[in-house]
Amino acid sequence: MNELSIFIDESGDFGEYDHRSPYYIIAMVFHNQTEDIQSAITKLNTELSFLGLNNICIHTGPIIRKEEIYFYMSIAERRRIFNKMIAFIRQVNIRYKCFYIEKKHISDAVEAAGKLSKQISQFIHGHYEDFLSFDDVKIYYDNGQIEVSKILSSVFNALLPNPVFRKVMPVEYKLFQAADFLCTMTLVWLKLQNGQFSKSELDFFGNVRDLKKNYLKPLSKKEWI
Numbered sequence: 001m002n003e004l005s006i007f008i009d010e011s012g013d014f015g016e017y018d019h020r021s022p023y024y025i026i027a028m029v030f031h032n033q034t035e036d037i038q039s040a041i042t043k044l045n046t047e048l049s050f051l052g053l054n055n056i057c058i059h060t061g062p063i064i065r066k067e068e069i070y071f072y073m074s075i076a077e078r079r080r081i082f083n084k085m086i087a088f089i090r091q092v093n094i095r096y097k098c099f100y101i102e103k104k105h106i107s108d109a110v111e112a113a114g115k116l117s118k119q120i121s122q123f124i125h126g127h128y129e130d131f132l133s134f135d136d137v138k139i140y141y142d143n144g145q146i147e148v149s150k151i152l153s154s155v156f157n158a159l160l161p162n163p164v165f166r167k168v169m170p171v172e173y174k175l176f177q178a179a180d181f182l183c184t185m186t187l188v189w190l191k192l193q194n195g196q197f198s199k200s201e202l203d204f205f206g207n208v209r210d211l212k213k214n215y216l217k218p219l220s221k222k223e224w225i
Helices: 038-050 060-065 076-090 109-126 126-133 146-159 173-191 199-205 206-221
Strands: 003-011 021-030 094-101 136-141 164-167
Touching: 003 126, 003 173, 021 060, 021 076, 021 109, 021 164, 021 173, 038 076, 060 076, 060 199, 076 173, 076 199, 094 173, 109 126, 109 146, 136 146, 136 206, 146 164, 173 206, 199 206
Parallel strands: 003 136, 136 164
Antiparallel strands: 003 021, 021 094
């Protein structure tokens, strides 16, 4: 069987505009299951275990902001985890696409869902033959937000013959964690473009030049245009 797996994560919420959360982003990571990535996953898990981080779910936003389990870690420790994740993404044969809206231009949740659905639909139409070349298309999402679940169900069921939906536990799938990483980095890029870069982001990345050279540019090569 020729199978395409799509791992999906989101950033933001469908509530009213807040300058602290100005965007809503849906990230998709695409993996052709004929491409074996198990050795890369094993390598990443081994490297994380050397840091004393067994069975960790890498959550990129909190790494940058020094939150959750990363609160007591130094910036060097957090960067080490971050760099291992980006090295994994660069190593494996995957592609990604992020869809986003700026909430200050959106009147309500209905309009937000409509605009995101349209973006995703246009993307699928643009690569329709690619999607149809697979026997199975499986969509992996953690059902974190009901609005996203509804968007995914309506769009994929409308456009593809027999999509299969799977609820994931983020800790179990490194490619779901990769979707989280790419979602966060898209948010970083949007904030950088619009002069909204935070102090915690500047502290973590050091400077804009290094951010672009070491992270944003390499990741752009994985984007499915």
